[in-house]
Every structure is written in C-alpha cells, then in structure tokens.
Amino acid sequence: MRRKLVMVGNGMAGVAFMEQLLKLNPNKFELTIIGAEPHPNYNRILLSSVLAGDAKLDEIVLNDWNWYTDNGIAFYAGHSVTHIDTFGRTVRTDRGVVVPYDELVLATGSLPFMLPLPGADKEGVIAFRNIEDCHTMIEAAREYKKAVVIGGGLLGLEAARGLLNLKMDVNVVHIFDCLMERQLDRTGSKMLQAELERQGMKFLLEKQSDAILGKKRVTGLSFKDGTRVDADLIVMAVGIKPNVQLAKSSGIEVNRGIVVDDYMQTSVPGIYSLGECAEHRGVVYGLVAPLYEQGAVLSKKLAGAETSGYAGSVLSTKLKVSGANVFSAGRFGDDPGTKSLRVQDDVEGIYKKVVFQDGKVVGAVLLGDTSESSKLFSLIRGGENFAGREREVLFGASGGGIGKPSSPVDLIAEMSGNEIVCGCNGVAKDTIVEAIREKGCVSIGEIKACTKASGSCGGCKPLVEAILISTLGADSVVDAKEGICGCTTLSRDEVVEAIARMKLTTTKEAMHVLEWANPEGCSKCRPALNYYLGMLFPEEHEDELESRFVNERNHANIQKDGTFSVVPRIYGGVTTPEELKRIADVAEKYEVPLVKITGGQRIDLLGVKKEDLPAMWKDLDMPSGYAYGKALRTVKTCVGNTFCRFGTQDAIGMGIAMEKKFERLNTPAKVKLAVSGCPRNCAEATIKDLGVVAIDGGWEIYVGGNGGTRIRAADLLVRVKTEDEVLEWTGAYLQYYRETGSWNERTSEWLQRVGIGQIKESLADPDARAALLGRIEKTLNLAKDPWQQIIENDDLRKAFDALTAKPPKPASGGADSKAQASLVEKPPME
Ligand SMILES: Cc1cc2nc3c(=O)[nH]c(=O)nc-3n(C[C@H](O)[C@H](O)[C@H](O)COP(=O)(O)OP(=O)(O)OC[C@H]3O[C@@H](n4cnc5c(N)ncnc54)[C@H](O)[C@@H]3O)c2cc1C
Ligand SMILES: NC(=O)c1ccc[n+]([C@@H]2O[C@H](COP(=O)([O-])OP(=O)(O)OC[C@H]3O[C@@H](n4cnc5c(N)ncnc54)[C@H](O)[C@@H]3O)[C@@H](O)[C@H]2O)c1
Numbered sequence: 001m002r003r004k005l006v007m008v009g010n011g012m013a014g015v016a017f018m019e020q021l022l023k024l025n026p027n028k029f030e031l032t033i034i035g036a037e038p039h040p041n042y043n044r045i046l047l048s049s050v051l052a053g054d055a056k057l058d059e060i061v062l063n064d065w066n067w068y069t070d071n072g073i074a075f076y077a078g079h080s081v082t083h084i085d086t087f088g089r090t091v092r093t094d095r096g097v098v099v100p101y102d103e104l105v106l107a108t109g110s111l112p113f114m115l116p117l118p119g120a121d122k123e124g125v126i127a128f129r130n131i132e133d134c135h136t137m138i139e140a141a142r143e144y145k146k147a148v149v150i151g152g153g154l155l156g157l158e159a160a161r162g163l164l165n166l167k168m169d170v171n172v173v174h175i176f177d178c179l180m181e182r183q184l185d186r187t188g189s190k191m192l193q194a195e196l197e198r199q200g201m202k203f204l205l206e207k208q209s210d211a212i213l214g215k216k217r218v219t220g221l222s223f224k225d226g227t228r229v230d231a232d233l234i235v236m237a238v239g240i241k242p243n244v245q246l247a248k249s250s251g252i253e254v255n256r257g258i259v260v261d262d263y264m265q266t267s268v269p270g271i272y273s274l275g276e277c278a279e280h281r282g283v284v285y286g287l288v289a290p291l292y293e294q295g296a297v298l299s300k301k302l303a304g305a306e307t308s309g310y311a312g313s314v315l316s317t318k319l320k321v322s323g324a325n326v327f328s329a330g331r332f333g334d335d336p337g338t339k340s341l342r343v344q345d346d347v348e349g350i351y352k353k354v355v356f357q358d359g360k361v362v363g364a365v366l367l368g369d370t371s372e373s374s375k376l377f378s379l380i381r382g383g384e385n386f387a388g389r390e391r392e393v394l395f396g397a398s399g400g401g402i403g404k405p406s407s408p409v410d411l412i413a414e415m416s417g418n419e420i421v422c423g424c425n426g427v428a429k430d431t432i433v434e435a436i437r438e439k440g441c442v443s444i445g446e447i448k449a450c451t452k453a454s455g456s457c458g459g460c461k462p463l464v465e466a467i468l469i470s471t472l473g474a475d476s477v478v479d480a481k482e483g484i485c486g487c488t489t490l491s492r493d494e495v496v497e498a499i500a501r502m503k504l505t506t507t508k509e510a511m512h513v514l515e516w517a518n519p520e521g522c523s524k525c526r527p528a529l530n531y532y533l534g535m536l537f538p539e540e541h542e543d544e545l546e547s548r549f550v551n552e553r554n555h556a557n558i559q560k561d562g563t564f565s566v567v568p569r570i571y572g573g574v575t576t577p578e579e580l581k582r583i584a585d586v587a588e589k590y591e592v593p594l595v596k597i598t599g600g601q602r603i604d605l606l607g608v609k610k611e612d613l614p615a616m617w618k619d620l621d622m623p624s625g626y627a628y629g630k631a632l633r634t635v636k637t638c639v640g641n642t643f644c645r646f647g648t649q650d651a652i653g654m655g656i657a658m659e660k661k662f663e664r665l666n667t668p669a670k671v672k673l674a675v676s677g678c679p680r681n682c683a684e685a686t687i688k689d690l691g692v693v694a695i696d697g698g699w700e701i702y703v704g705g706n707g708g709t710r711i712r713a714a715d716l717l718v719r720v721k722t723e724d725e726v727l728e729w730t731g732a733y734l735q736y737y738r739e740t741g742s743w744n745e746r747t748s749e750w751l752q753r754v755g756i757g758q759i760k761e762s763l764a765d766p767d768a769r770a771a772l773l774g775r776i777e778k779t780l781n782l783a784k785d786p787w788q789q790i791i792e793n794d795d796l797r798k799a800f801d802a803l804t805a806k807p808p809k810p811a812s813g814g815a816d817s818k819a820q821a822s823l824v825e826k827p828p829m830e
C-alpha cells in the first residue's frame with residue numbers, strides 16, 4: 001500500500017517540492033494537493049509582468065490541469081483546509097471534503113499585510129498577491145485614473161510600474177525617506193528614485209497613512225501630517241505575513257511562521273512545512289530561491305534519499321522594473337567591521353557597491369548595470385578570501401575600467417562551470433551546458449523544462465540564452481519567442497510596430513527611443529534591429545555592418561583557426577569549365593589548403609587568409625554565395641528532365657531562375673531552397689525552407705522544412721501549374737516570412753509558431769501576393785553584390801579593412817567593444 005501524502009497549498013514552493021518528489025520516487029506516495037485558489041499552479045512572480053503588460057495570464061501557468069492527472073495527483077482546487085485532525089490524521093476542507101493522510105505538508109504561503117486604517121474596507125482598496133488582484137487593477141485602470149501604492153518595496157514599485165503602463169497616474173507612498181530600504185543603501189535608493197521619477201512615478205516619502213477617504217469607493221488617502229492625496233485605487237504593498245492560522249489552530253508550534261527543523265519537520269510528527277509560511281532557525285523567507293532549497297531537502301527526505309538538511313539561505317533580489325535594474329544581495333549596509341568599495345556614475349545612472357568583511361564578499365548592490373550580479377552572488381556564497389586584493393572584485397585584475405555593461409555572451413564566457421546562473425532555481429552553468437549537449441535542448445523553453453532555469457522570475461534568461469548561443473552557435477538556437485533580449489521588455493512585434501510607426505532609421509535611434517535598458521544593446525538585439533530596420537525601410541536604412549555577426553562583416557565564414565572560407569555563387573549547382581578553371585587558378589594562387597564540394601552543390605575554398613579575401617573575390621569574378629549570411633543560401637537542384645529519364649520538368653532551369661531572382665535577399669535566418677524534377681525528390685526538397693517538386697502538369701511547393709538540428713518535413717503550401725506561378729508564390733512566401741519572422745528564427749520554427757493555415761490564408765488572395773511581391777522586388781532591386789562593392793569602391797574597401805580588423809580584447813574595451821566581440825557566431829554550415 002502506498003503512503004498517503006497530502007499537501008495543503010498549491011503555490012510555487014509546494015508544487016516545486018512535489019515535482020522534485022515525483023522525480024525522485026514517483027510511486028512511493030498516493031498524492032493529494034488541496035489549494036484555496038481556483039487555479040492550477042501559476043507563477044506568482046510573473047503577476048508583475050502580467051500587470052506591466054509583458055505577459056498574459058494564461059502564459060504564467062506553471063503546471064496545467066493535465067499535470068495533476070498525468071501524475072496521478074488528486075487535486076482539490078478552490079478548497080480551503082479549515083481543520084487538521086492530528087490524531088486521526090485527516091484534513092477537512094471548507095467544502096466538507098475529508099482527506100486522510102500519513103504525511104502532511106503545509107505550504108500555505110503568506111497573506112498580504114493590510115494596514116488597519118479606517119476605511120480600508122472600501123471598494124478600490126486591494127493588495128497585490130494573486131490573479132484576482134491583478135484582474136482588479138487591470139479593470140480599474142479602464143475606468144479610473146488615479147492610483148496610490150502604499151509601500152515603496154519590491155512589490156510596491158513593481159505594482160506602480162504596472163499601473164503606469166496601464167496609463168494611470170501613480171503616487172507611491174512610503175514610510176521612510178528611502179525606497180527599498182531593505183535592499184538598498186541611501187545612495188542606491190536615491191538613484192533608483194531619480195530613475196523611477198524619470199519614468200513618471202511620483203513619490204510621497206516619510207508619510208504615515210491615516211485614513212482611507214471616500215463613501216463606498218475610495219476617493220483619497222489622508223496622512224498623519226494633515227496632508228492628503230486623491231486616489232480611486234489604493235494598492236497596499238507593505239509586506240506579507242506567514243499564513244499560519246491553520247497550523248496554529250491545530251496545535252502545531254508557531255512563532256512568526258510555522259516552526260520547522262532542518263528537515264522541514266514541524267513540532268507534530270508526520271507534519272512538515274515549507275515555503276513562506278515556514279520559519280527555519282528564526283527566519284521566514286519571502287523569495288522563491290530559499291523556498292525551492294527547502295523543497296529540495298524535504299523531497300529527498302520523504303523520498304528516502306540522503307540529504308544533509310537545510311541550513312538557511314543567503315538572499316539576493318532583483319527588481320523587475322524595466323529600465324530600473326536593481327540587484328541586492330547579502331549584507332549591503334555599512335555595518336561595523338565591514339569595508340566597502342563603490343563606483344558611482346551619475347551620468348549613466350550606474351552604482352556598484354561591494355561589501356567585504358575579513359576579505360570576503362558579504363554583500364553587494366548593483367544599480368543601472370546588473371550584469372555582474374550572478375558573479376557577485378557566487379562570490380558571496382563561495383566565501384573566497386580577497387584580503388589585500390579587494391579591488392579586483394570591482395575593477396578587474398588589471399585595474400582598468402569600472403565594469404561597464406558586459407554582454408551576456410562575454411559574461412558567461414568568464415563564468416566557471418559551477419557558478420549559479422539562475423538564482424531562483426539554483427541552476428549552475430554546467431547543468432545548463434549539460435542539458436544542451438547531452439539532452440539536446442535547443443531553446444530557452446526546453447532548458448526551462450529540463451533544468452528549471454529561467455522558469456521563475458525570468459531574470460536569468462539573457463544568460464541562459466548566451467549559454468545556448470555559445471554552446472550551439474546562434475544559428476542552431478531556437479529563438480525565445482517571448483521577446484528580443486534582456487535589453488528590452490518589448491516583444492518582437494511591439495518593436496517592429498514601433499519602428500514602423502515612428503519611422504526609426506538606425507539601431508541607436510531605436511534603442512534610445514524604445515528605452516533600451518542597456519543603451520549599447522547586446523549581441524542579440526543589435527543584429528535583430530538592423531534586420532528589422534532594413535526589412536521595413538529598404539530604401540532609407542543603411543545596413544549597419546557593425547551590428548552584424550563577424551561572418552557577415554567579413555562576407556566569409558570564419559574557421560576555427562581564424563582563416564576564412566570563400567564560397568562563390570553557383571546558380572542551381574551548375575557550373576562551366578571556364579568557371580572551374582578560374583576557381584582552380586585562384587585556389588592555387590592563394591594556396592588554398594582545402595577545396596570542397598558543399599552539401600548545397602557549391603565549391604568551398606577553405607583556409608583563406610583574411611587579407612587575401614578582396615583579391616580572391618576579384619580574381620574569382622563570381623558573385624558571393626552568401627554562405628555566411630542570414631540570407632538566401634543555395635537552390636539545390638536535381639538534373640530534372642534535361643537528362644533524367646524520370647524527370648517531368650526542368651528542375652535545373654527552375655532552380656536557376658529562383659536563385660537568380662532571390663539571390664542577395666536578407667531574411668530573418670538562413671534560407672535554403674531546392675527543386676526536384678519529379679516526386680522521387682533527389683534534391684531533398686521536402687526538408688528545405690522552401691522546396692519545389694515537379695508533378696505531372698505542374699509543381700508542388702513545400703515550406704518550413706529543416707534538415708539541421710531539428711529535422712522537420714516541410715508542409716505542402718500549394719500546387720501550381722507554371723514556372724511563373726512558382727516564382728510568384730515563392731516571392732510572396734519569402735516576403736511574408738521576412739515581415740513576420742523574428743530575427744534568427746528559421747522558417748521551420750516560424751511556421752510552427754504562425755501555423756500553416758494562417759500562412760496559406762495570408763497568401764491565398766492574389767492581391768495580397770501581389771502586394772508582398774511588390775515589396776520584395778523593391779528590396780531585391782536595391783541589393784548589390786557585397787564582394788563586388790568592396791572591390792570597386794575604395795571607401796567601402798577601407799571601411800571593410802577597418803571593420804574586419806581584430807576586435808579589441810573584451811577585458812580592455814568598454815561596452816561597445818564587448819558587444820562587438822560577442823557578435824561572433826559559430827561558423828554556420830551549409
Ligand atoms: C507580484 C509578486 C511578485 C513577486 N516577485 C518575486 C520575484 O521576482 N522573485 C522572488 O523570488 N519572489 C517574488 N515574489 C514572491 C514569491 O512569489 C513567493 O515567495 C512565492 O510565491 C511563495 O510561494 P509559497 O508556495 O510559499 O506561497 P504562495 O505562493 O502564497 O502559495 C500558497 C498557496 O496556499 C494556498 N493556501 C493557503 N492556505 C490554504 C488552506 N488553508 N487551504 C488550501 N490552500 C491554502 C494559498 O491560496 C496559495 O495559493 C513575488 C510575489 C508577488 C506577489
Ligand atoms: N522582485 C522581487 O524579488 C519581488 C517582487 C515583488 C514581491 N516580492 C516579495 O513579495 C513580498 C512582499 O513584497 P513587499 O514589497 O510588500 O514587502 P517588503 O516587506 O519587502 O516591503 C514593504 C515595504 O513597505 C514599506 N512600508 C511598511 N509599512 C508602510 C506604511 N505604513 N506606509 C508606507 N510604506 C510602508 C516598508 O518600509 C517596506 O519598504 C516580499 O517577500 C518580497 O520579497 C519580491
């Protein structure tokens with residue numbers, strides 16, 4: 001007989017514990033969860049993002065209804081446990097259900113603290129704790145305009161930012177003269193206030209609330225000093241209190257929280273507690289990282305695995321307010337016996353403070369640039385002694401620079417394997433690399449499912465993504481659909497819409513106007529913006545080479561020994577003796593160590609010195625094959641009916657026509673085409689981004705195929721009769737992908753995201769196809785061969801030489817050089 005394990009509370013801490021238990025010993029217990037909220041387990045942390053408009057409610061569900069059934073868990077949603085019979089070992093809910101248990105886990109979380117002010121029960125006075133509160137605020141913002149948030153802590157400021165986004169006029173009332181006094185020293189607090197004021201938040205500091213005004217609904221808030229402020233919505237964010245009433249009334253020892261030992265055992269045998277309701281060694285926690293650590297211990301204990309017990313946690317926090325980056329960890333104050341190092345840059349709004357005791361880092365505050373937060377948190381946890389060389393922590397071993405914003409790719413390159421990347425879930429860099437290498441994860445979503453990294457506050461996403469890029473190469477990473485990168489909270493669509501609406505023309509302008517958190521951008525957003533600008537304004541936008549990856553800047557693929565490969569275009573894979581002779585001469589003249597036929601039916605000259613590139617292009621006198629670019633790569637063809645006895649159509653002619661029409665086309669990610677002369681499909685057209693297969697009396701066009709990391713058979717888009725129709729549909733399809741795809745998103749991913757039905761529908765109307773064709777023609781007419789341009793134009797040649805000169809070493813350069821160096825991607829394969 002399996003033992004009965006019942007858990008009261010269906011929140012983040014409890015369910016994370018349950019997941020661990022299921023992993024360790026799925027069959028040991030008959031499981032029951034009873035949760036007062038009528039929802040499956042959701043990410044409470046992201047309620048701030050929902051309010052700010054960065055996430056939708058249905059996107060924050062962590063475990064959907066099926067998860068409970070799939071794991072055999074009896075789930076009572078919307079039931080509140082009102083009584084525990086600790087002798088008979090049963091619990092009873094407010095809806096009369098009685099459930100027996102052998103082991104009971106109390107994970108009842110916290111309740112928001114509501115100031116007991118006169119009038120606090122008026123309509124329009126709420127807390128910010130759950131989905132319903134979030135709904136109430138969104139609804140209120142439709143009708144009312146004046147919001148007051150009481151409490152200038154993490155929650156209050158995140159609520160205030162969300163209400164600003166909902167176009168409300170927001171006053172934050174705080175009892176002290178410094179915001180976030182639990183996380184920031186005075187300097188940091190004042191700098192944060194200045195940034196938030198710049199964003200439009202107003203502050204009423206050193207105010208003691210006295211009464212809530214109004215008849216049925218709130219109309220204002222009065223203070224003890226006799227002043228008042230108008231309000232038609234008041235959000236109280238003045239802290240939380242552990243939800244202990246149930247435990248207390250059941251005779252379980254309760255102090256501030258439910259008292260537990262190192263194995264989360266309460267004073268009553270068989271009853272455990274974890275999460276915000278539990279008190280361990282006198283401490284009650286209010287952030288998920290320590291709660292997950294508690295869950296890891298309890299799951300091991302109950303599964304019968306060895307565990308050393310919970311010893312308490314060092315805390316770190318990040319404020320989730322766009323444009324106001326704040327990180328705080330450990331002991332950030334100037335206590336006796338501590339020394340601190342600080343950097344303050346009022347121009348850039350950057351403040352960094354590291355606190356030492358006996359040579360060890362015991363606390364830190366970062367404001368404006370929080371990129372070094374993982375590193376600092378690891379130092380605090382690791383306890384390394386820096387006595388006599390404390391400055392290294394802030395200024396680097398060489399003593400140069402004040403640690404300007406680093407790109408995530410640079411940061412993870414400097415991280416050791418055991419450094420924690422995801423603070424919420426305690427996931428180290430090595431664990432993520434292992435998930436990519438050994439478990440085949442190719443997207444943030446898959447890493448989240450595998451390791452939990454990025455699954456809570458989401459603050460570590462840029463780092464997780466950087467590990468993906470550096471492990472797999474940017475081309476193989478499946479784009480995180482949620483947004484562009486950590487520099488902005490805007491989604492891809494919002495960015496593209498804003499660029500189009502405001503007619504922005506340069507990446508710098510876009511980053512400035514759209515209030516990028518990191519004004520220099522990063523290796524992810526700069527090339528993306530450059531692409532979107534070029535796609536929207538092909539005539540006006542000047543391609544920014546410095547925002548492109550190193551291969552695209554060099555118009556050649558960098559190899560692992562630092563040499564380059566040169567691939568001239570060979571239309572449809574068809575060449576001539578003259579061309580072959582020229583290629584052979586060039587290969588001899590420049591002592592090319594390897595000449596190889598590629599999978600895309602072209603010739604690759606590998607091992608070319610960078611300084612030989614322009615001269616070789618000139619001698620070759622052939623167009624660039626774009627083997628390095630996010631562009632049309634190849635059109636592979638079979639021999640077709642010209643020679644093959646099975647062929648029904650001219651595959652070579654069709655392929656060459658397609659390649660000549662669409663060569664030099666910039667696309668969100670590389671695009672490969674193929675044409676087969678009959679359904680035997682020797683050109684493998686059905687695993688290409690777009691493949692054309694000849695049938696009796698016409699052609700079939702397949703789309704969204706992939707033969708790379710994630711093999712995908714293409715979907716049939718349409719059957720057409722003539723070659724002109726093939727060109728028309730191909731052009732319309734490629735332009736639709738260019739306009740709606742996210743930068744670095746292969747067509748196979750894009751198609752699965754958008755849906756083949758939607759694509760067919762968008763291209764079905766001949767007028768719509770004509771409009772798309774018109775726009776692609778405009779772009780194609782402007783496209784010039786990059787090799788030829790550099791050969792012919794001295795200025796461009798000089799710019800090429802300057803741009804492709806080795807980037808300065810990240811350690812000695814500022815932010816810009818770091819972003820430059822990080823725009824190196826793994827050589828893409830054909
Ligand atoms: C808006 C917001 C943003 C936040 N942002 C962050 C952040 O960025 N980083 C961070 O680390 N933390 C953040 N937090 C805090 C974090 O969400 C909490 O620490 C975490 O959710 C606590 O988990 P828990 O399971 O202990 O409690 P809860 O999530 O409160 O879950 C307890 C559950 O038990 C249920 N329950 C209580 N009593 C009973 C009963 N008698 N019977 C049945 N069910 C019962 C409750 O209804 C609740 O659903 C944020 C919190 C909020 C509100
Ligand atoms: N980004 C994050 O990590 C994050 C975000 C939101 C919430 N949370 C967590 O959720 C919980 C609740 O957050 P919180 O900000 O409410 O709690 P908190 O206790 O961290 O902050 C409450 C703030 O309200 C102020 N305050 C208290 N009484 C007041 C009064 N009468 N008038 C004006 N101000 C008053 C306090 O000085 C304090 O700064 C915390 O555990 C917090 O850590 C974390």
Ligand code: SF4
Pocket residue numbers: 638639640641644645646647648651676677678679680681682683
């Ligand atoms: S696909 Fe058909 S036409 Fe082309 S080579 Fe193969 S058999 Fe011949």
Ligand code: FES
Pocket residue numbers: 421422423424425453454455456457458459460461
């Ligand atoms: S740091 Fe919060 S999810 Fe990773």
